[in-house]
Amino acid sequence: MSITEFLSSIVPFTQDELNDIQSHFKKELVPKNQILVHQGDICKTLYFMEQGMGRSFYTNENGKEITQWFFGIGKFMTSADSFFQQTPSLYNLEVLVDSVVFSISKEDIDQLFAKYHKMEKLGRLVTTEMLTKIVNKLNAIQFQTAKERYDYMLAEFPQIAYQVPLGHIASYLGMSQETLSRIRK
Amino acid sequence: MSITEFLSSIVPFTQDELNDIQSHFKKELVPKNQILVHQGDICKTLYFMEQGMGRSFYTNENGKEITQWFFGIGKFMTSADSFFQQTPSLYNLEVLVDSVVFSISKEDIDQLFAKYHKMEKLGRLVTTEMLTKIVNKLNAIQFQTAKERYDYMLAEFPQIAYQVPLGHIASYLGMSQETLSRIRK
DNA sequence: GATTTCCTTTGACCTATGTCAAAAAATGAC
DNA sequence: GTCATTTTTTGACATAGGTCAAAGGAAATC
Numbered sequence: 434m435s436i437t438e439f440l441s442s443i444v445p446f447t448q449d450e451l452n453d454i455q456s457h458f459k460k461e462l463v464p465k466n467q468i469l470v471h472q473g474d475i476c477k478t479l480y481f482m483e484q485g486m487g488r489s490f491y492t493n494e495n496g497k498e499i500t501q502w503f504f505g506i507g508k509f510m511t512s513a514d515s516f517f518q519q520t521p522s523l524y525n526l527e528v529l530v531d532s533v534v535f536s537i538s539k540e541d542i543d544q545l546f547a548k549y550h551k552m553e554k555l556g557r558l559v560t561t562e563m564l565t566k567i568v569n570k571l572n573a574i575q576f577q578t579a580k581e582r583y584d585y586m587l588a589e590f591p592q593i594a595y596q597v598p599l600g601h602i603a604s605y606l607g608m609s610q611e612t613l614s615r616i617r618k
Numbered sequence: 619m620s621i622t623e624f625l626s627s628i629v630p631f632t633q634d635e636l637n638d639i640q641s642h643f644k645k646e647l648v649p650k651n652q653i654l655v656h657q658g659d660i661c662k663t664l665y666f667m668e669q670g671m672g673r674s675f676y677t678n679e680n681g682k683e684i685t686q687w688f689f690g691i692g693k694f695m696t697s698a699d700s701f702f703q704q705t706p707s708l709y710n711l712e713v714l715v716d717s718v719v720f721s722i723s724k725e726d727i728d729q730l731f732a733k734y735h736k737m738e739k740l741g742r743l744v745t746t747e748m749l750t751k752i753v754n755k756l757n758a759i760q761f762q763t764a765k766e767r768y769d770y771m772l773a774e775f776p777q778i779a780y781q782v783p784l785g786h787i788a789s790y791l792g793m794s795q796e797t798l799s800r801i802r803k
Numbered sequence: 804g805a806t807t808t809c810c811t812t813t814g815a816c817c818t819a820t821g822t823c824a825a826a827a828a829a830t831g832a833c
Numbered sequence: 834g835t836c837a838t839t840t841t842t843t844g845a846c847a848t849a850g851g852t853c854a855a856a857g858g859a860a861a862t863c
Contacts, residue, residue, distance in 0.1 A: 499761065501753075514750050546742075550735040557731075557742040564749045565699050568686075571756050575792040576684060579820070599841065607760040609821055614842055764850070784811065797850055799812055 434507040436481050436535045444555045454545055454552065458535040463528045469510075470526040476515035478536045482508050485532020486593055488601060489524040500605035503593045509559060510534070529597055574607050582606045583616050619692040621666050621720045629740045639730055639737065643720040648713045654695075655711040661700035663721045667693050670717020671778055673786060674709040685790035688778045694744060695719070714782055759792050767791045768801050 436458055437451045446454065458481065463469065470476045472491055480487075487504045489512060501524055504510035515522035516539060528534075537545075545552045566589070573585035586606055587594050594602065603613040621643055622636045631639070643666065648654065655661045657676055665672075672689045674697060686709055689695035700707035701724060713719075722730075730737045751774070758770035771791055772779050779787065788798040 493761070501757075513746065514753070517746050518750070546739065550738060553735060553738045553742060554731065557738060557745060560742055560745040560749060561698065561702050564745060564752065565703070567749065567752045567756060568699070571752060571759065572686075574756065575759050576678070598839090610841080611822085611843085612820055615820095618842090783809090794851055795811080796813085796852085800850095803812090 435483065439481065439507055440555065443558055444551045446549075446551060450549060450551070454549070457541040457545060458537050461534050461536055463532045463534055465528065465531050467528050468525055469528065469534075470512055470515070470522055470524070472523065472525050473521050474515075475519055476512045476522045476526075477539050478511075479516055479539070479542055480510040480526070481535040481537075482506055482510050483533040483535060485528060485530050485534070486596070487526060487528045487532065488597070488605075489526050490601070490604070491524050498600075498604060500601045503590050503597070503605065505590060505593055513560075513563070529601075579606070579608045579612050580616050582608065583613065620668060624666065624692055625740065628743055629736045631734075631736060635734060635736070639734070642726040642730060643722045646719050646721055648717045648719055650713065650716050652713050653710055654713065654719075655697055655700070655707055655709070657708065657710050658706050659700075660704055661697045661707045661711075662724050663696075664701055664724070664727055665695040665711075666720040666722075667691055667695050668718040668720060670713060670715050670719070671781070672711060672713045672717065673782070673790075674711050675786070675789070676709050683785075683789060685786045688775050688782070688790065690775060690778055698745075698748070714786075764791070764793045764797050765801050767793065768798065 437455055440446055440451060440454065460483075463485070469478070469480060469487070482504050484506060486506070487510050488500050489502045489504075489510075490498050490500045492498055510526060512522040512524045512526060514520060515524075519539065542556075546556055547553075569589070570585070573582050577585065583602075583606060586602060599613055599617075600610045603610040606613065622640055625631055625636060625639065645668075648670070654663070654665060654672070667689050669691060671691070672695050673685050674687045674689075674695075675683050675685045677683055695711060697707040697709045697711060699705060700709075704724065727741075731741055732738075754770070754774070758767050762770065768787075768791060771787060784798055784802075785795045788795040791798065
């Protein structure tokens, strides 16, 4: 899914608007395992995942990596806090397979928000959608058994569930890798 | 905190704009324990909590009430999904003490979003803030001990923590009331 | 101010899931 | 194809926090 297709699917931009908006995005090929943002950095770029997948994760006190979110095709990938409030990111952003992303700087997207009311609306709608998804995850984590949480994962990220290391999924779901391995049987 | 103060604190509206916007909100006095929205209803109204506090909660398969969020003074209170996507609410919205709220309908706020770019921006910023808070809760729930989660609660809702029944807080934090009671000692 | 109802605490016991360690399987490098 | 590395599975054991039941306290109602 191209970025213009994505934008148009949410708000009806004119062709001129789309051209202008698109011109602020830069296409990048990112190789597997590359870290786009490091924990502690201020995230200055928003990424749109055209092809591939990524995750956000942090390293806890015991040096263990905890996956916080997965990003599939057609999603914006960023450390939302850090990007929008320009505060140090709690997370690393990592690309999990060779990927194609479109990137845009904070200044540029703020300019687009200011220039186009429609773009601001898109920002609001995308954020609302993210909010809904996080609430769903929260419910899964808070009140479901390990088995049910895995089912939630399969429903939410069907394409990702079978392509990333088990440990990433386990930490995303808030359980140990051993438990997830036992569940999957 | 009045609604106009709140709006102005986020985006610099002119006095005329504020007057117009405010005219779409209706002040309501809501008595303690009133349910504003029932689980399963489509949430047609957004509430701004001027005075008082509320919560969202649902009743699970075993008939137990699970608190999902608390709403303090100066916050918007709604079942975000239900209101913005006009889908059945997963939650009840309940006022916990006698409260003063400003309410606005979905149609009216959509009109305001459409009329004022600044209002759309406000919507985006408020949603982003909510997103950040939910992510914080998620982290607390997912990776912290019961004790640490209670500390998170005290930090996030200091004024609320001592004013609502223990059971509401326990379910909000994803633990049993007995566990919370033991922790508090 | 007595009664009823609701809320909180305490105790005893149980279980889902964590941790640690090692084996087995899969993947990647040469 | 072989060796090295990474990932997944398995087993044994530990524990945080759950459940159930009952007793105390607080607070609303008459």
